[in-house]
Amino acid sequence: MKRGLTQALVPVSRVLARVRPSDVEEFERTILGSRRVFLTGLGRTGLIARGFAMRLMHLGRRVYHVGDVITPAIRRGDLLVVCSRTGRSPILRHYMRIARRAGARVALVTADRKSPIADAADVVLELPSETKDRKTLRGKNPEPPLGSVFEQAMLLVLDQVVLRLMRVLGLSPSDLSRIHTTFE
DSSP: OHHHHHHHHHHHHHHHHHSOHHHHHHHHHHHHTOSSEEEEEOHHHHHHHHHHHHHHHHTTOOEEETTOTTOOOOOTTOEEEEEOSSSOOHHHHHHHHHHHHHTOEEEEEESOTTSTTGGGOSEEEEOOOOOSSOOOOOSSSOOOSTTHHHHHHHHHHHHHHHHHHHHHHTOOHHHHHHHSOOOO
16 A cells, blocks of 8 residues: 555655746746736636635735625736636636726646646746646556646745745734634
């Protein structure tokens, strides 16, 4: 069992090793330089985007998930973070156009820097993993299906972004805990 779990981590480790530190740093600076942060993504990627939104809220940032009924209009000075493995969703492209018209910046977290919506983003955080055009591991130990490697890498990278932002902002885990929900 242990070997199986270790083997399962190999594809994610390969992705993490190829993430450009400069992409991560620019992504962090863009978040810190934004008045408010709006996050969006679809499917399981969207769920990870929601988790990241929650962590940004714990950091004291004003953050919203696109599509929630309490989400205000995006404006100049705001940031839209689009999370999309393939960058092919017409819905996400539509959200990017809305953000652009409002004068907001756009950051993209994607598996492919050459994805169809990457050109429209100010910042691209590439987590180079499997896409419909680029399969990375076949044969005896195939990678998990349907974007799982991207999603797992995205969770780990965005959690590291939170840790790095905590240091920059001078926050401790107890600071974040004070903002965490009390409705439990």
